[in-house]
Amino acid sequence: MKRLLLAAALSLSSAQAADLTLRFLDVGQGDAVLVTTPDGKTMLYDAGKGGKAAELLARYGVKRLDLAVASHADFDHIGGFLDVVPRFKPRVFLNNGLPSPTATYTRVLTALQQVGAQGIVASDRTLKLGNSVSLRVLPPPQSAPKNNQNANSVGLILSYGKFRAFLGGDAEPVTTRAWAKTYPELLRGIPVYKALHHGSRHNDAAEFLALIAPKVIAIGVGPNNYGHPDPQALELYRKTGAQVLRTDQNGTITITAKADGRYTVTAERGSPGRPAPTPPKPPAAPPAPAQGPLLPASPAYSGPFDPAGADRDCGDFRTRAEAQAFFLAAGGPDRDPHGLDRDGNGQACESLR
Structure with a gap:
């Protein structure tokens, strides 16, 4: 097991203050x-899909990011880096190392090169963020299909003294089972937990949550939420006994932690664990115009999979046309419960022929 120090820039310290701050930003869906x-070092784990993350970084006083992390390359996790990277110039960029699946992610990688960010591919290691915070990297397991970005999410266990938090992107059961097998003691008893895949019913599992035993679960979700969080996932979270907060109802969720393990939870709206009343949903915006080469009009889907059934990914389909027909039958482009349109342009599985 290797221990990597993230260059001198990440370890230089001013006089140490008392608290670590962890903010689950309200960036919509x-x-x-x-x-x-x-000691003032900063990390951004994912960036949403628009300009909201950059606005919030400025609001919270960030001048430059020491570390940026892309859990995986889906648009609702990396699209916001197009605004964040030029403005906050990350020194280091941690990612899953897979080839870029979309034009948007390619643009993010180009922007990172332009600001001189050092790229690091996720592997079994510990990174230091400043003098007092460590980040244990959980790389995607070898068993994860390479054509499934969610299953190749990069996990992090953040530690500050006795306080710990877990971030897992959109990791799928194939991912979390492998992590639980490889890192059972590291994952045991982590009080703050980011819900996987915005509370999809296909990602979080009772066994993994039992190992983590979270006290606080934060769900990143917005009004155009593709059915997230799913009622089954919410029931799963309820059974853990954890305090559950949602960015669509509570706004930005802030954890303020001390090295002795004590922490407080505050919410931008409502009380922690007691959501603010949900405002009426605005009318759905028209689909964004498609970008890049378009597929011919797709016929009605007649393949072997149920669009309303178990979660599917691009590796389940032989051609783009087959994937596009399934995507439309599942509600696309307004809804994408299977996450097949990775850059939000109305076209599914553009990596297929």
């Missing part, structure tokens, strides 16, 4: 988590 260490 997507994930973005901002970490500020006691």
Whole structure:
């Protein structure tokens, strides 16, 4: 097991303050988590899909990011980096190392090169963020299909003294089972937990949550939420006894932690664990115009999979046309419960022929 120090820039310290701040940012339908260490170092884990993350970083006083992490390359996790990277110039960029599946992610990688970010591919290691915070990297397991970005999410266990938090992107059961087998003691008893895949019913599992035993579960979700969080997932979270908060109802969720393990939870709206009243949903916006080469009009889906059934990924389909027909039958482009349209342009599985 290797221990990597993230260059001198990540370990230089001013006088140490008392608290670590972990913010689950309200970026709409997507994930973005901002970490500020006691000595002022900053990490952004995912960036949502628009300009909201950059706005919030500025609001919270970030001048430059020491570390940016893309859990995986789906648009609702990396699209916001198009605004974040030029403005906050991450020093280091941690990612899953898979080839870019979309034009949007390619643009993010180009922007990172332009600001001189050092790229690191996730592997079994511990990173230091400043003097007092460690980040245990959980790389995607070898068993994860390479054509499934969710299953190749990068996990992090954040530690500050006795306080710990878990971030897992959109990891799927194939991922979490492998992590639980490889890192059972590291994962046991982590109080703060980011819900996987915005509370999809296909991602979090009772066995994994029993190992983590969270006290606080934060769900990153927005009004155009593709059915997230799913009632089955919410019931699963309820059974853990954890305090459950949602960015669509509570706004940005802030954890303020001390090295002795004590922490407080505050919410932008409502009380922690007691959501603010949900405002009426605005009318659905028209689908964004498609970008890049378009597929011919797809016929009605007649393949072997149920569009309303178990979660599917691009590896289940032989051609783009087959994937597009399934995507439309499942509600696309307005709804994408299977996550097949990775850059939000109305076209499913563009990596297929």
